[in-house]
Amino acid sequence: xxxxxxxxxxxxxxxxxxxxxxxxxxxxxxxxxxxxxxxxxxxxxxxxxxxxxxxxxxxxxxxxxxxxxxxxxxxxxxxxxxxxxxxxxxxxxxxxxxxxxxxxxxxxxxxxxxxxxxxxxxxxxxxxxxxxxxxxxxxxxxxxxxxxxxxxxxxxxxxxxxxxxxxxxxxxxxxxxxxxxxxxxxxxxxxxxxxxxxxxxxxxxxxxxxxxxxxxxxxxxxxxxxxxxxxxxxxxxxxxxxxxxxxxxxxxxxxxxxxxxxxxxxxxxxxxxxxxxxxxxxxxxxxxxxxxxxxxxxxxxxxxxxxxxxxxxxxxxxxxxxxxxxxxxxxxxxxxxxxxxxxxxxxxxxxxxxxxxxxxxxxxxxxxxxxxxxxxxxxxxxxxxxxxxxxxxxxxxxxxxxxxxxxxxxxxxxxxxxxxxxxxx
Amino acid sequence: xxxxxxxxxxxxxxxxxxxxxxxxxxxxxxxxxxxxxxxxxxxxxxxxxxxxxxxxxxxxxxxxxxxxxxxxxxxxxxxxxxxxxxxxxxxxxxxxxxxxxxxxxxxxxxxxxxxxxxxxxxxxxxxxxxxxxxxxxxxxxxxxxxxxxxxxxxxxxxxxx
Numbered sequence: 001x002x003x004x005x006x007x008x009x010x011x012x013x014x015x016x017x018x019x020x021x022x023x024x025x026x027x028x029x030x031x032x033x034x035x036x037x038x039x040x041x042x043x044x045x046x047x048x049x050x051x052x053x054x055x056x057x058x059x060x061x062x063x064x065x066x067x068x069x070x071x072x073x074x075x076x077x078x079x080x081x082x083x084x085x086x087x088x089x090x091x092x093x094x095x096x097x098x099x100x101x102x103x104x105x106x107x108x109x110x111x112x113x114x115x116x117x118x119x120x121x122x123x124x125x126x127x128x129x130x131x132x133x134x135x136x137x138x139x140x141x142x143x144x145x146x147x148x149x150x151x152x153x154x155x156x157x158x159x160x161x162x163x164x165x166x167x168x169x170x171x172x173x174x175x176x177x178x179x180x181x182x183x184x185x186x187x188x189x190x191x192x193x194x195x196x197x198x199x200x201x202x203x204x205x206x207x208x209x210x211x212x213x214x215x216x217x218x219x220x221x222x223x224x225x226x227x228x229x230x231x232x233x234x235x236x237x238x239x240x241x242x243x244x245x246x247x248x249x250x251x252x253x254x255x256x257x258x259x260x261x262x263x264x265x266x267x268x269x270x271x272x273x274x275x276x277x278x279x280x281x282x283x284x285x286x287x288x289x290x291x292x293x294x295x296x297x298x299x300x301x302x303x304x305x306x307x308x309x310x311x312x313x314x315x316x317x318x319x320x321x322x323x324x325x326x327x328x329x330x331x332x333x334x335x336x337x338x339x340x341x342x343x344x345x346x347x348x349x350x351x352x353x354x355x356x357x358x359x360x361x362x363x364x365x366x367x368x369x370x371x372x373x374x375x376x377x378x379x380x381x382x383x384x385x386x387x388x389x390x391x392x393x394x395x396x397x398x399x400x401x402x403x404x405x406x407x408x409x410x411x412x413x414x415x416x417x418x419x420x421x422x423x424x425x
Numbered sequence: 426x427x428x429x430x431x432x433x434x435x436x437x438x439x440x441x442x443x444x445x446x447x448x449x450x451x452x453x454x455x456x457x458x459x460x461x462x463x464x465x466x467x468x469x470x471x472x473x474x475x476x477x478x479x480x481x482x483x484x485x486x487x488x489x490x491x492x493x494x495x496x497x498x499x500x501x502x503x504x505x506x507x508x509x510x511x512x513x514x515x516x517x518x519x520x521x522x523x524x525x526x527x528x529x530x531x532x533x534x535x536x537x538x539x540x541x542x543x544x545x546x547x548x549x550x551x552x553x554x555x556x557x558x559x560x561x562x563x564x565x566x567x568x569x570x571x572x573x574x575x576x577x578x579x580x581x582x583x584x585x586x
Contacts, residue, residue: 022568035450039493042453047579065451072451122491122515138493138519144582152568152578186438187485191514220485222514282438369447369490388489390442392465 002257004158005225006193009133009254013116024152028115030145031059031091033101033365034066036120038076039139041083044146052087053149059091059110060084061101064365066094069372099337099363102126102214102305107339109239113228113251118142118151123305123387125216128193129209130236131228131254136217156222157263158193158256163200165271170421172315173208174307174385174405176200177215178276180268182286190220192263195256200270201226206235207311214306215387218283227255275420277383278403281391289408292418299382300331300413301394302406303361304368307385308336310343312406317349319410319424320356326416332374334361358413370394376401383412427545429554430479430505433470434538435463439482440489441516445498452494455501462498476503479544481536483509487516496525506544508533508551508562521569524577532560 003011003019011018013025032040037060052058060080068074077094084092091110098104102123111117113131118124120142127134137151145151163176181188194216201209209226216224226232228251236242274288302308302316313335325331333353335341341363344350353360361367367374368386376382376395382402384394389401402418411419443466445458452458463470480499486509487495496519499507506526510533520527526546536542536553543552549562565573575581 021566035447036491036493039453039497043579047583070451076451120491120493122489124491136491136515138491138496138515138522140493140522140578141518144522144578148582152572154566154568186488187511187513190485190511220488220513369442371447371450388440388442390440390489392446393442397465 001261002259004195004256004260004262005131005227005254006133006158006223007155009114009116010153010155019155022152022154024150025116026149027118027145027151029057029110029117030119030142031061031101031105032120032142033060033064034062034073034076034080035064036139036142037080040120040142040146041079043140043143047143049147052089052146055088056090058089058146059093059105060089061093061098061104062095063098063100063363064369065371066364067362095362095364099340100305100308100365103308103336103340106130107239107337109236109241109243112236112242113232113254118145122217123214125221125224126210126214126305128213128216128223128225129206130232131226133223133225135223154191156191156193158195159189159264159266160195160197160262162198162265162267163196163270164198164267165200165269167200167270168274170275170407171270171273172405172407173204173211175273175276176270177212178278178283178286178403179273181215181219182278182284184219186218186282186284187220189216191222194219194221194224196224196226202229205311206231207309210309211306215283218387275405275408277408277418278389280389280400280402283387283389283403289404289418289420292402295402295418296381296416297329297383297412297418298380299374299376300329300409301367301374301382301384301386302409303334303336304365304386305336306387307406308334308340308363310340312385313340313344313349316406316410317352319407319421320358320414321352323356323414323424325357325413329413329416331358331413332361332367333358334367335363337363367394383409383418385409426547427543428477428505429541429543430477431475432479432481432536432538432540432542433474434536435480435482437483438485438488441487441492441495442489444487444495445492450492450494455497458494458498459501459503462502471502474502474504477505479542480504480507481509481533482507483534484511486512488513491515493519493523496520496523500525508536510534521572522578529563530560535560
């Protein structure tokens with residue numbers, strides 16, 4: 001029996017010749033943020049670990065409550081800064097240098113196909129888009145790995161998703177993943193890996209692939225993964241850390257064997273999928289956008305680790321160009337990183353947003369998790385390109401979040417109610 | 426070890442934002458986190474819990490974010506263990522890693538709010554005192570059991586893998 005791509009990566013990082021149910025594997029990179037990092041540091045110090053495994057392979061990205069919301073959150077950033085300085089950790093990033101971890105780290109070139117990485121954030125599954133086995137963990141896992149450079153894993157089963165057919169206008173990666181989660185449910189891939197494949201994925205750009213993999217965890221997945229190809233390679237070539245250092249032969253071909261074992265194979269004809277929206281309070285509550293006609297909104301949020309990349313802002317700008325957002329609809333754009341922000345500025349998107357009445361925020365996770373920079377009051381309704389719409393996720397336990405693509409969110413901002421982008425002339 | 430405890434029942438897909446809202450994640454203090462546990466979905470929950478009580482959930486308990494603050498909040502509140510039909514993956518490993526006992530029981534939904542249960546943790550048997558019904562829990566895989574027996578990941582690591 002052949003191996004799938006995740007099994008191959010796990011095996012190559014373990015000391016065993018054959019995979020068993022559990023592996024204790026070496027990790028190539030570990031990272032954390034200003035929420036999970038301080039708890040990891042507390043556990044690390046409580047344990048009395050004397051050193052870190054490799055000062056170049058550990059990163060703290062301050063993105064959740066930054067720019068610091070208040071004194072407590074400022075102190076948490078300082079705690080990570082002091083810890084990094086004490087142990088010589090090179091990759092400490094304060095908000096002035098980075099962006100959202102899942103946008104910033106890959107665009108810098110920290111990850112490459114075949115790597116095994118862990119992050120103390122559930123959306124660590126994003127990086128599977130590069131052919132990386134990328135697993136979200138907790139703070140104690142992280143503390144242990146900062147010391148040992150290792151982590152324990154149950155070897156997961158893999159579900160193969162095949163996307164075929166022609167995409168309808170305005171249907172994006174976000175619509176496909178909301179559709180998929182709504183099909184299999186929020187525990188449809190629990191403990192399993194979602195492998196995305198098929199002609200639609202082969203043609204999809206990296207931004208879209210990151211979006212798809214990012215939301216794997218919303219179906220309970222341990223990880224999501226896409227076989228690396230020319231598109232992956234073209235992306236890696238643009239990253240500061242890998243630029244000029246890689247060529248096509250740098251990575252051995254990494255793909256699942258033809259006879260690899262999958263627990264399920266699910267095929268979708270994307271030509272049947274319309275722009276999709278997930279209603280409160282689960283990402284799996286999805287229906288075509290037209291089913292939500294007349295739902296009025298108080299806030300629109302475009303950005304996050306799910307949809308804060310350049311192509312996301314591009315599609316929003318295309319819809320908002322020359323238009324005004326509806327009065328009394330707060331429209332907040334938060335680019336995923338400074339690189340994205342700068343590119344959006346160069347391409348004129350930021351000007352379009354400001355002229356249309358949007359507020360452009362610095363890169364932060366802020367509003368997505370109800371941290372700051374866009375909290376909902378009781379009774380308020382938002383359309384957001386983020387990843388979760390749980391009760392109270394974006395503020396009041398009596399507020400309501402609908403998840404959508406950037407195109408639907410931008411169209412909704414113009415009309416003040418949930419709108420199919422086709423209806424913006 | 427057998428524990429007798431009162432049940433606080435929750436449904437399917439209880440997520441980590443339910444268990445501890447993100448606005449409190451600037452704290453690493455289990456007791457404070459415990460005082461805010463389940464606030465978004467049941468604002469008086471923490472005041473009704475007595476030390477040693479158990480939480481019984483449905484499917485996919487602990488889904489959502491990786492915040493270890495969630496199991497710490499449950500532990501900080503004095504909950505002795507969590508029983509559910511299934512657990513979300515990161516929550517499951519966080520519980521194992523920090524030494525919060527959890528039990529996977531396919532019949533969890535048959536246990537009712539306010540009932541008292543006798544739980545034999547070693548044998549994985551839950552007995553409902555009011556009805557005498559007995560339910561059986563999944564056994565931990567050996568690898569996980571070893572971490573549990575050492576009291577969590579840090580001890581397991583320090584005792585030499």
